[in-house]
Amino acid sequence: MNHHIHWQARAIPFQTGESVASALQRAGIHQLGRAPTGQALAVFCGIGQCQGCLIMADGQVTEACLQICRDGLTLQPLDGDADV
C-alpha cells in the first residue's frame, strides 16, 4: 500500500484494483457529501445502481463504488459536509 488517493486534503492508501468506495470505507469515511436535497451521500448499493455515492474524481462526477483507485487520484465531495 505505497500508493495513495487524495480525499480532500487527506492521503489514503489503497490496494491495487480496489474501488474508491472501498478504500474510503477502510479509512472510516462514510459520508461522502450531501446532496442539495439535504440527503447524505454515501455508499448504499455498492455496485453502481443507486447513484448514492457520487463524488468528484479528478474533476469528473462518478460513482465512488465504480471508480478504481489510482495513485494521485484527487477526490472531492460534490457538495456539502463530508467525513474527513
Place this chain on the structure above:
Amino acid sequence: MSDHPILIVGAGLAGLAAAVELARQGLPVLVIDQAQAIGGAVHRQPLPGVRSTATGAQAHRWSRLIAEVQAQAIPIRCGTRFGGVDHTGAALLTGALSTLIRPRAIVLATGARESVQPRPGWTLPGVMTAGAIQSRIKTLAEPPQGRVLLAGSGPLLLAVGAELCRLRHPPIAIIEAARPLFNPASLTLPLPYLTEAATYLAHLLRARVPLFFGAHLTEIIQTNGPLVAQIDTRKGPRNFAVDVIGLHDGIRPNDAGLTNCDVIPTLRLGDCREALGARAALADGFAGGQKLAAELLGTTPPSPNHDLQRQRAAQARLARIYAHDGLARLAEIPAETVICRCENRTLADLRALGPAPTARALRLDGRFAMGACQGRFCAEWVGRLSDLKAPPKPIGAARWPSRPISVADLLTTSDPIEKETK
C-alpha cells in the same frame, strides 16, 4: 448488417452463457460490463493476490463457463456502461468503450438489484445493502470496519453472515423477518439449497451469532456516535449499537430504464428478466443464446429449458418459506420516513398526492422515480404504498438512458453511425 455484433450487456452468468452459445453458432458478439472485471454480482472476482471466498461449487461453475468463453475468444469490454438503445437500433456505450453502435441484436443481462424496504434512518451513512458488504468481501476478502448488523429478509443475510464469520468478523446479529427454519416446507427444497443453508448456519452457530427470526429492524438512529438499530423481536424490543448495517429484502430484476427496440431483437436473460438466482441465470443464458441464434439464423428453435422451470419452482417455494408480515409494517412507518433516496421524498410527500395518484402525478408532482437511480430503490415501495394488496406496478414506462450519462462522456463518444449515413 450481419457482420454487426450482437451486443450483450452484462458479463455475469447469463450474459456470458448467452455469448458462448451465440459464438458457437458463428455469430459475432460483444460483451460489455460496467464493472472493471467480469463475474457479475454472484461471481465477482477477487483482486489480484486476494484469495477467493467462492465455495467449491461456485468456483467449479465459474471455471467451466470461463473455459468456454476463452475457447470462443469472446470479446469483452469492462468499464463500459450501456446508456440505452433508441428507436433506430443505435445503442450508446460510454466509459472504456465510448461509442454509438448499431448491434444486430441486444441481450440485456444486467442481473438483479437488491430490494430494501424503507425504514426510518435507512439513508444514514454506514447503512448499505447486504450485497454491498458481500461484494467487498468477494473482491478484497476483507470485512467492513467495525461492528456489523445484518437485517431484513432473505437467504442472502445468512450467506453474508457466514462469510463474515469465515473472515473472523462475525456480525453482531442477524435480524430476519421470516421464520424459515421453523417452516416444515424448508425440507422440501432441492438438496443443493439445503446443503448451502446448512453450511451457512454451521458457520453462524459456531461463531455464536445471535439469529433473530420473526424480527424486524424498525428504526436506525445516530447521535454523534454509532448507528443504533431498534429491533422488534418476538420477545420484545432490543437495540444494537453498530458501525455498519447491511439491509436486504430480496432481489428483483435490475431492469430500470431498459427499453425494448422494435427494429432489432432485444432479449432479457437471467435475473434481469426474472430474479431466480445464479443457477437459473446460467441455464437461462445458455437457453436464451440458443433461442436467439436460431431466430437470427432461421434454424429450429431449441426445446424449452427444464432447468429453468425447476429453479422457478424452487424459488417460488423459497419465497413461501420466507413469507413474513414486513409489508404490513410498511404502511405503519412514520410519515417523515424517506421513500425516495435520490430526491429525499418522504411518505408524507407521497400521501400529499392524494389517494391512487397517477404515474404522471407521482413523477412530475411527487418526483418519485425521477432521481438518478430511476426508481430502482423507491418504485416498488411507492407502488406498494398505493395498494398494499396488489403487486407493485412500475411508475410509468421505462425510458432510456438507463443510467445518468455525463456530458463529458457524451463528448468523447465516437459516432461511426453518423459517418455511415453521411
